[in-house]
Amino acid sequence: MSKTYLLSMCCKTRVATIVIFPGLVAMVISACVLDFHRAVGLLVISLVAIVFLAWDWMMEWYGDWLWEVFSPVRDLLTRNWFWIRWMIYVLVLVAVVCWLALDTAQQGTRQLVSFSGLLLLVFLMLMFSKHPFVWCWQTLFCGIGLQFLFGLLTLRTSFGLSAVKWLSSQAEIFLSYADVGSQFVFGDSYTDHFFVFRVMPILIFVSSVVSILYHIGFMPWLVGKIGFLMQVTMKTSPVESMAAAGNMFLGNTDTALLIRPYISELSISEIHAVMTGGFASISGAGLGVYISLGVDATHLLTASIMSAPASLAIAKMFWPEKETILFILIRESSNLLEAASQGASRAVGVVASIIANIIAFLALLAFFDSVLSWLGGMFDFPQLSFSLICSYIFMPLSFMMGVSWEDSFIVAELIGIKTFLNEFVAYQKLIQLIKKRTEGGPEYVNGVKQYISVHSEAIATYALCGFSNIASMGIKICAVFQV
Numbered sequence: 001m002s003k004t005y006l007l008s009m010c011c012k013t014r015v016a017t018i019v020i021f022p023g024l025v026a027m028v029i030s031a032c033v034l035d036f037h038r039a040v041g042l043l044v045i046s047l048v049a050i051v052f053l054a055w056d057w058m059m060e061w062y063g064d065w066l067w068e069v070f071s072p073v074r075d076l077l078t079r080n081w082f083w084i085r086w087m088i089y090v091l092v093l094v095a096v097v098c099w100l101a102l103d104t105a106q107q108g109t110r111q112l113v114s115f116s117g118l119l120l121l122v123f124l125m126l127m128f129s130k131h132p133f134v135w136c137w138q139t140l141f142c143g144i145g146l147q148f149l150f151g152l153l154t155l156r157t158s159f160g161l162s163a164v165k166w167l168s169s170q171a172e173i174f175l176s177y178a179d180v181g182s183q184f185v186f187g188d189s190y191t192d193h194f195f196v197f198r199v200m201p202i203l204i205f206v207s208s209v210v211s212i213l214y215h216i217g218f219m220p221w222l223v224g225k226i227g228f229l230m231q232v233t234m235k236t237s238p239v240e241s242m243a244a245a246g247n248m249f250l251g252n253t254d255t256a257l258l259i260r261p262y263i264s265e266l267s268i269s270e271i272h273a274v275m276t277g278g279f280a281s282i283s284g285a286g287l288g289v290y291i292s293l294g295v296d297a298t299h300l301l302t303a304s305i306m307s308a309p310a311s312l313a314i315a316k317m318f319w320p321e322k323e324t325i326l327f328i329l330i331r332e333s334s335n336l337l338e339a340a341s342q343g344a345s346r347a348v349g350v351v352a353s354i355i356a357n358i359i360a361f362l363a364l365l366a367f368f369d370s371v372l373s374w375l376g377g378m379f380d381f382p383q384l385s386f387s388l389i390c391s392y393i394f395m396p397l398s399f400m401m402g403v404s405w406e407d408s409f410i411v412a413e414l415i416g417i418k419t420f421l422n423e424f425v426a427y428q429k430l431i432q433l434i435k436k437r438t439e440g441g442p443e444y445v446n447g448v449k450q451y452i453s454v455h456s457e458a459i460a461t462y463a464l465c466g467f468s469n470i471a472s473m474g475i476k477i478c479a480v481f482q483v
Helices: 005-034 040-069 071-079 083-105 110-127 137-156 157-176 176-184 190-214 218-233 238-246 256-258 259-265 268-279 284-294 297-318 336-377 386-393 395-400 406-421 422-440 454-464 471-483
Strands: none
Touching: 005 040, 005 157, 005 395, 071 284, 110 137, 110 297, 110 395, 137 157, 137 297, 157 190, 157 297, 176 386, 190 218, 190 256, 190 259, 190 336, 218 297, 218 454, 238 256, 238 268, 256 259, 256 336, 268 297, 284 297, 297 454, 336 386, 336 471, 386 395, 386 406, 395 406, 406 422, 406 454, 422 454
16 A cells, blocks of 8 residues: 555545534534433544544643653652552452451451352362463452442442442343344344344344444454553453453453454464353343343342453453554445444354254254253163253352352252353243242242342342253354354
8 A cells, every 4th residue: 555545645634524523413413402411422522533533632642742742750669569569469359358257247257258269269270270470460359350340330439339230221222223134124023033034134244244344444443442551451452352341241252343454463372362252241132122121230240340351350360461453444245335244244154054053953952851861761861961060069159159058959050050041041941030039939848949138149140041952062163263
């Protein structure tokens, strides 16, 4: 690409900005004058865009000068960084101890069991790490710290919870626009086949939109901004950070489409982080479904937000990064319409692969369950299945998460159902347990516990909030390697 062409494109961009910017400002002001409450969303978006554009302009023209001006401060921090870092570690440790002491005094010793469970999971990740002596402490500490901060904001502040609910509703509204195309192609009864005619068209819609955003340059800009923040805090790459952020409200496969142009250049560690983040959360549409079924909205929203930094921390600990990757984005389309068409066409192969893998995985699981039931019948135990086996395997895990001992078997069974079937079936069973508790029926019938406590319900809601099941493995593999 010649220097003359680059200069001409730069001049055209600046002329367009000079012409369009005053019109946009006038539009925002007019909307605020007509109805300020209605225009708050437009005003916030405009102010955020102006701040980022101003930052880009300032760094482009004055970045080198600012770097030199703040060089004495930078040198001072570099010389004393060892002691500063240890002071931060000590302060964080004191804060954690004080928090545990106060929280334990208010809510009992069960919080200590949950904290011990967190330490146990970190230790297990360290034991089974691909490179147990090269992972980054900063990634782990910042990931857990951000998880704690997000949980604090959403669970203990009304503002944080309102912001998360708003973002989730906007993501759900955005994804619902795919229903227009589905209804036109498949008819009014398209929701009768929810997964094929309701969920899969979302992938085609998202792929088309993301392709347009890449063409106009917005997605590379967004990847750079999120990547910069995550690199500073967690030392993770821009692409895996972008995927983790997208997983908060997008689906397991939608986030693979967000980073499609970069996937061929990802390292194994980054692919592992992208897939782990997809398994650790659910989509905005899924949030809406589970909330409508009766699952607590606060816990679902909080779990979806907290999973992003936590999944990055665990993924980079389990498979640490040992490569240095340089990302170069090549635009594959010449105009906007071509970008939209190419994005939709690419998603067709992904959709077909996902459907084929779901059929295969669920059929195999049903076959193995049948074999286990047949073998169990030989010993008068025909209810033997993978889910039942997992309920015993996951029982210690559910207890270490903070579930009471008498509820740990039921929660472990829910985790087993979620792992070997899907989270939708597990949430349906959880909702049945919640209804039994709210109806005030007997807690035990013939020695069998009929429902679990509110505390155990909350922990189960967090444990089930993710796509980590066998069928999703096939879906994610197709989404990553087909795009």
